[in-house]
Amino acid sequence: MVGEAGVSGASGRVLPERVHVPSGRVLCLSDAAARVAAREVVGEALGEARRVEGEGALAAREGAPWLRDLRVLEGAGVVTEGGEAVAIGALSLRDAHVLRALLAWASVVPEEEGEFSCENCGEVFRAAPSALLEVGPFTDGELHDPDLDRSFDAGAWHAVPAFRAGGTLCRRVRLAERTVDEAMPLLLAAGGRSLRMTPAVAAAMGVVALGSERRASVIAEALSEAPEAAWSAVVDVYHEARYPARLWAVHRCAGCGARNDLDVPLERELSRGEVRAGGRRRGGERAAFPDLDAFEREVREAAERVYRVRGVRNIDLFVDAGVPLCDDGGEPLLGCYTPGGMDPVLMIERPPEVRIFYRSFEAEHRADPGFDVLAEIKETLDHEVTHHLHYLSGDDPLDDEERGEIEKERVRRVGVAESARRARQGLRAEVVGFLRVAWPLLLVAALGAWMGWCQGP
Ligand SMILES: [Zn+2]
Ligand SMILES: [Zn+2]
Structure with missing residues (x-):
């Protein structure tokens, strides 16, 4: 594992000096500064002996991974643009998640392995997806793929299974852009056992309309009571909005060679997965598969x-x-x-x-x-x-x-x-x-x- 400051991570990788992010900005990263910041924020996770520190540091190390990552990015000299410090809170959340992915890719922050099962043969495997991310397109400024680099259309409606919002039935949702600061109520509330949906959290998610409903309090109530299938569809739209499609990694199964596509970073403020399978199964009647x-x-x-x-x-x-x-x-x-x-x-x-x-x-x-x-x-x-x-x-x-x-x-x-x-x-x-x-x-x-x-x- 990793020892002292200034030494690159377990992967032997260093943060790229220049990265292109989805908004089109070109940001400069300092590997050395990031490791100093990470040592302060996640000292314990990087293998240091447990020490009694101030309350702030303790809170930081026990916080959710995305909060930890944002604190590292806020460290002195970590992210700059044209020689000036970049205000992380003002970054679009989409850009910030790319920087988070790079922190984990370079092992500046640790990423716990997740457990998955191969979609083809069912064999269980463990992987830390960020280590498998392909970073070339970000460092070489090749974010032009019509599919992998498509931008999120904040004005567009997205269909979801019908659910009740206020007095009406809602079948579509619209999400606005969010900066890190604007998303903070969500980032702080997420990661616990269950997410308490308040008007502030719904606004931080960027959900600005559920069908004809636009009142934050009604939106929050509708989301908190939405059936699983509808909620999971909203979460899918959220991921599309906040995480570029390029943030995913391919793991080839050791047993059968099949590719399994994994989310990068693995830890996300709204999780998807189990719920979706249940939602899919309900999707109407159709012929059983022949034996x-x-x-x-x-x-x-x-x-x-x-x-x-x-x-x-x-x-x-x-x-x-x-x-x-x-x-x-x-x-x-x-x-x-x-x-x-x-x-x-x-x-x-x-x-x-x-x-x-x-x-x-x-x-x-x-x-x-x-x-x-x-x-x-x-x-x-x-x-x-x-x-x-x-x-x-x-x-x-x-x-x-x-x-x-x-x-x-x-x-x-x-x-x-x-x-x-x-x-x-x-x-x-x-x-x-x-x-x-x-x-x-x-x-x-x-x-x-x-x-x-x-x-x-
Ligand atoms: Zn397999
Ligand atoms: Zn063929």
Whole structure:
């Protein structure tokens, strides 16, 4: 763990000197000043022996993580702009949360590991998400992605499940921008066992309208009595407003390779999660997902038709009820195609195979009420047969396209300049260690080509 002042954190990282934040400002950070401030604010958490200190320090160390982080940012010389100190209270909360994420990323402040279970295989894992954040786009000023860097429209309405507000039924909510100071009543009230919703807290959340209702006292009462599904929808809008979409990290499951997307920073003033699953389950009636036997029957019937139309035969069909394989990007696959040929492990001749993953279909069905299972089965089979025909013709442009998409998505997240830096470093490492690593790399590449024709959801 971390010892003295001025020594970088457990991660060995230092805070970036310049960061671009969502509002467009470019702020300067001092790693040394931040560590001095952190030592004062979270001395104990950084591994110092417990000491009796003034009441202020004790309150600070026992406060919520976001309050602790804001105090660190307020430290002398920590955040500046054009040589001037930046008033943290006047920052937009959205900008402040980016700075909080960077504090945790560089281990200036500790982030406790959270416990999660893999969305694909269910394996439990522990992770501190901020350490996995890609900071390149913030340091290189590449906050232009239409999706990851979209700004929050404070004038827009957001649909929520209907709930009562004053005398009327509210179906939409509007949130205004909030600075750190404006949000303070919420930041102070949150983090306890339960959040007491007062007019000041509702105003600090930025909820300025629930349907036609605009009175803070009525809004506060309506929020405190809102059913779980409605409250969780409001919390989702709140997260969209206060945390840029880029504040998330990818954890690849050690068991199955699936990507799991985690919130950064993990500790947020309004938590979401458990509630949402309950809310989703209530979402109206729809057909139950077929059991494995019924699903397999559908797959075989659809395959017969698809094979006939595409003029193919003798492709093994396997409905896999196990943990779905993932593509190179960690996305669980709906299906995958493996060409025929000599099995490099068993050394026997194998026919080509199309494999359909039961659990991926089930997961898509659960996540998306509009997911048409039968149509998707047919489309997946057709897609895998296309890989088969491309394979027979000696060239698979569909596979190239899919790999291109995965790479594009990775670059959007990691950043263009950072991807280039990593490629250069990788290249150097490869040349230096070529003889040592070339043989296993080539083997991996060969296996990859043999296993590789797959379709994502
Ligand atoms: Zn997994
Ligand atoms: Zn594919």
